[in-house]
Each structure stands twice: as structure tokens, then as C-alpha cells.
Amino acid sequence: MRSDAAPVHPVAIVGGGFSGVMTAVHLAAKGVPVALIDGTGRLGRGVAYSTREPVHLLNVVTAKMSAWPDKPDHFSQWCADDGLSFAERRAFGRYLGDQLAQADGVTPIEAMAVAAKRVGDGWLVTLSDGQQMEASALVLAQGNQPPTPFPGSAGLPEQLFINNPWSEAAHAAVERVAEEGSDVLILGTGLTMVDTVLSLAAAGHEGRITALSRRGLIPRPHVHPPRPPVPVSLDEVPHGNVIALWRWLRRRSAEVGFQAAVDALRPHTHAIWQQLGEREQRRFMRHARPWWDVHRHRIAPQVAEQLKDMIAAGQLEIVAGRVRRLEADSDQLRVAIARRDGREALREVGVAFNCTGPLGDLRRTADPLLRGLLEDGSVRTDAFAMGLDVDSRSRAGNGVWALGPLTKGRYWEIVAVPDIRHQAQAVAADIHEELVTHV
Numbered sequence: 341m342r343s344d345a346a347p348v349h350p351v352a353i354v355g356g357g358f359s360g361v362m363t364a365v366h367l368a369a370k371g372v373p374v375a376l377i378d379g380t381g382r383l384g385r386g387v388a389y390s391t392r393e394p395v396h397l398l399n400v401v402t403a404k405m406s407a408w409p410d411k412p413d414h415f416s417q418w419c420a421d422d423g424l425s426f427a428e429r430r431a432f433g434r435y436l437g438d439q440l441a442q443a444d445g446v447t448p449i450e451a452m453a454v455a456a457k458r459v460g461d462g463w464l465v466t467l468s469d470g471q472q473m474e475a476s477a478l479v480l481a482q483g484n485q486p487p488t489p490f491p492g493s494a495g496l497p498e499q500l501f502i503n504n505p506w507s508e509a510a511h512a513a514v515e516r517v518a519e520e521g522s523d524v525l526i527l528g529t530g531l532t533m534v535d536t537v538l539s540l541a542a543a544g545h546e547g548r549i550t551a552l553s554r555r556g557l558i559p560r561p562h563v564h565p566p567r568p569p570v571p572v573s574l575d576e577v578p579h580g581n582v583i584a585l586w587r588w589l590r591r592r593s594a595e596v597g598f599q600a601a602v603d604a605l606r607p608h609t610h611a612i613w614q615q616l617g618e619r620e621q622r623r624f625m626r627h628a629r630p631w632w633d634v635h636r637h638r639i640a641p642q643v644a645e646q647l648k649d650m651i652a653a654g655q656l657e658i659v660a661g662r663v664r665r666l667e668a669d670s671d672q673l674r675v676a677i678a679r680r681d682g683r684e685a686l687r688e689v690g691v692a693f694n695c696t697g698p699l700g701d702l703r704r705t706a707d708p709l710l711r712g713l714l715e716d717g718s719v720r721t722d723a724f725a726m727g728l729d730v731d732s733r734s735r736a737g738n739g740v741w742a743l744g745p746l747t748k749g750r751y752w753e754i755v756a757v758p759d760i761r762h763q764a765q766a767v768a769a770d771i772h773e774e775l776v777t778h779v
């Protein structure tokens with residue numbers, strides 16, 4: 341079944357964030373025309389870099405944020421800085437947009453991809469506006485999936501409980517509570533919590549903010565200026581056993597500081613993750629992940645200072661515990677918190693934000709394209725259902741590639757620019773080779 345009216349693009353890339361843009365740019369440089377599909381108004385920037393707020397900074401210095409693996413200074417030169425600053429994320433969005441604008445042969449398509457069916461050797465992709473297109477190769481660069489509804493939040497008024505902290509509704513809620521001065525609850529204490537606190541502060545919010553997570557761990561700051569790296573070879577790192585790895589990391593942290601110890605693992609994280617095997621990977625996720633996340637995904641020193649000041653002033657409280665009950669009471673939300681220390685705490689807040697992170701189980705995705713591809717067996721989830729099962733070339737199935745956070749199961753550390761830029765280059769090279777071989 342061919343649709344003769346459907347335009348043909350050699351490659352259809354779904355998702356216009358960093359992963360999709362850089363794959364498109366690499367393909368265009370090889371002379372392969374691409375359709376880049378994103379219907380969320382974020383085409384060319386994606387979720388992380390479409391923020392409009394100057395207070396949202398990169399959590400990596402500019403020297404490490406080049407979009408190009410073989411031009412490490414590209415972004416710091418673009419910013420005209422010494423490479424040591426933490427630039428605004430919206431500036432990185434402009435930089436990414438520049439890379440796209442300079443590429444020849446990328447057709448941006450402002451629509452959602454809602455289905456893709458295998459037709460002959462290629463794909464028939466259906467868009468949310470009803471249009472269809474044919475493509476020889478399909479690339480899934482859809483980033484993280486939005487969070488599922490927080491347990492116990494069903495039925496709460498939408499203006500009181502914000503389930504997606506990246507939505508316009510979240511932005512409106514920040515403005516509203518800043519004006520009202522009401523208290524706020526943030527569920528989760530990671531990087532998304534940090535963003536939300538910064539947005540509230542920038543909007544002039546003066547109420548009290550309670551940020552809650554099971555352990556109450558918050559991201560650690562980068563040291564500034566950064567300490568010199570203390571590299572290790574992969575052979576020096578214990579492999580295949582989380583406890584041995586952990587002991588090694590603690591010893592090493594005591595010797596060189598945790599920043600240097602964690603950063604030294606960076607070139608080896610894919611190999612270390614794969615050597616662990618599924619059983620040890622599960623152990624890591626259960627026991628070590630919270631520690632790893634806050635030490636590995638750090639924040640700019642000035643952001644850490646601001647949080648420290650807010651905590652000292654009593655405006656921000658970080659609580660270890662869990663939600664026992666959530667109830668709406670006219671224009672307030674009443675929250676009962678079971679603290680980790682056994683005490684119960686009650687809060688009345690003007691809004692709660694779910695900052696517990698993206699959807700953890702891809703089988704529960706609401707995205708119609710992914711659902712369809714999973715249901716007809718074109719792709720399958722990885723062993724943890726964190727993302728898609730891909731091979732060493734990031735192929736998720738016949739004629740379909742995936743990259744970025746969708747490939748966490750295979751690579752674990754594949755959520756930030758310094759990792760994804762290599763993957764985007766490799767995926768583009770693999771698709772090019774595949775297309776050339778089959779012409």
C-alpha cells in the first residue's frame with residue numbers, strides 16, 4: 341500500500357531537540373535530505389533549550405557544550421567566552437538554531453508524528469495535521485516522555501497540581517503564585533526542582549517552598565574554577581559489580597574529591613554500564629542511582645549559592661519523605677507529608693509541581709507514534725523499559741534508529757550534550773552508509 345501523493349524524504353527525524361537537530365545537520369552535510377518533525381513549537385531547541393528564562397543556566401561549562409565532537413571549542417567561541425562560564429540555556433537554544441539554519445537540505449515540519457508504518461523498504465509517516473510522507477529511514481529523537489500523573493493527584497484541579505513542569509500551565513502557575521504569594525510544594529529535589537525554584541524566585545515569589553523527595557538529596561555544585569581532571573583508564577575501574585565500583589569510587593573521592601572522581605569516569609560510563617550486566621544494572625538503579633545523579637548532574641556554583649541563601653532564609657525547605665495525602669480545598673492544596681524521620685508535616689499550598697522526572701516506563705507512553713511502533717513490533721523496549729532496545733549502532737529495528745534519552749537502557753549516560761553529540765554523528769554516518777549501500 342503506497343501513498344502516491346505522499347512526499348518522499350530519504351530520512352524522517354521525529355523530534356527537533358538537540359538529538360534530532362544534530363543528526364539532521366550531520367546528514368545534511370553528507371548531502372542526505374532530511375525532514376525534521378516537531379509539533380511542539382520547540383523545533384530547533386527541544387525541551388531543555390527552549391526555556392525563555394535567563395535564570396535557567398546550562399549545568400555544564402561552555403567549553404564542554406560544543407555541538408560538534410571534533411570541534412570542542414565551537415560553543416565557547418560562539419559565546420566568545422573563556423569556556424568556563426555557565427551560559428544561559430536559551431543562548432544554547434540560539435546556538436543550536438544557528439547550526440540548523442546553516443544546514444542545507446533540512447525541511448522543518450511543524451507537526452507531531454502520530455504513526456509510522458513499514459511500507460516496502462521504507463516508512464509511511466503520518467502527521468498530526470493528517471499529511472503523510474514517505475521516508476527510507478526513520479529516526480526517533482523524541483527525548484524524554486512527559487511524566488505520568490503523580491499517584492494521588494487524579495481529580496485535583498489542574499491549576500493546583502501541575503503534572504508537567506515543562507508545560508505552559510507550569511509557567512502560568514509560577515506567575516500566579518508569585519503574585520498571590522502563596523506557598524508552593526515541589527515533588528522531587530533534582531534539576532527540575534532547581535529550575536522551578538529559580539523561576540519562582542525570578543518571578544518575585546516570596547512564599548515558602550517545600551521540596552520533597554524520598555532522600556532529600558539535591559544536586560551538588562560544580563567547583564569553580566574547575567579542578568584539573570584526574571583521568572583513570574578503564575582497566576583501573578572495577579567492572580561487573582556495583583559494590584566494588586562503589587567502594588572504588590568512595591576511595592577515589594577521598595583521594596581526589598568527588599567531582600574529579602566522578603568526572604574521570606565520564607569517558608568510560610558506557611563501557612562500565614554495559615559491563616555491569618542486567619542484574620548489577622538493576623542494583624545500581626535501586627541503590628546507587630540517587631547518589632550518582634546528584635554528584636554527576638551538578639549545578640552552576642552561582643545557582644547553588646542562590647539555593648543555599650534561600651534555604652538559610654527559610655524560604656526553601658528540602659524535606660526527605662513522601663506524600664501521604666493530597667487534597668484540594670477551594671483554592672488551596674492540603675498536603676500531608678510522612679517525613680523520613682517519622683514525623684508528619686502538613687502544608688497548605690497554592691500549587692504543587694510534579695518534578696519527579698520523566699516517564700520511567702516507556703510501555704506506558706501516551707505518544708501515539710511510539711505506542712504504534714511498540715504494538716506492531718517495529719521496535720521494542722529495553723530490559724528496564726526506560727527506553728528502546730537498540731544495538732551498538734543505535735538501530736532500534738529495521739530501518740529505524742533511536743538516540744538520546746530514548747537509548748538510556750543501552751548507554752545509561754546518554755542524556756547530555758557531551759554524550760549525544762557523538763551518537764548523533766555516528767547515527768548520521770550509519771544511515772548514510774545504509775542509504776548509499778541500498779541505492
Ligand SMILES: Cc1cc2nc3c(=O)[nH]c(=O)nc-3n(C[C@H](O)[C@H](O)[C@H](O)COP(=O)(O)OP(=O)(O)OC[C@H]3O[C@@H](n4cnc5c(N)ncnc54)[C@H](O)[C@@H]3O)c2cc1C
Binds near residue numbers: 452743
Ligand atoms: C531542563 C533541562 C536542562 C538540561 N541542561 C543540560 C545542560 O546544561 N547540559 C547538557 O549537556 N545537557 C542538559 N540537559 C540534557 C540534554 O541536553 C537534553 O536532555 C538533550 O538535549 C536531549 O535532547 P533530545 O533532542 O533527545 O530531546 P528533547 O530536547 O526532549 O527534544 C525532543 C523533541 O521531540 C519532540 N517530540 C516528541 N515526540 C514527538 C512526536 N511524536 N512528534 C514530533 N515531535 C515529537 C518533543 O516535543 C521535543 O521537542 C538538560 C535537560 C533538561 C530537560
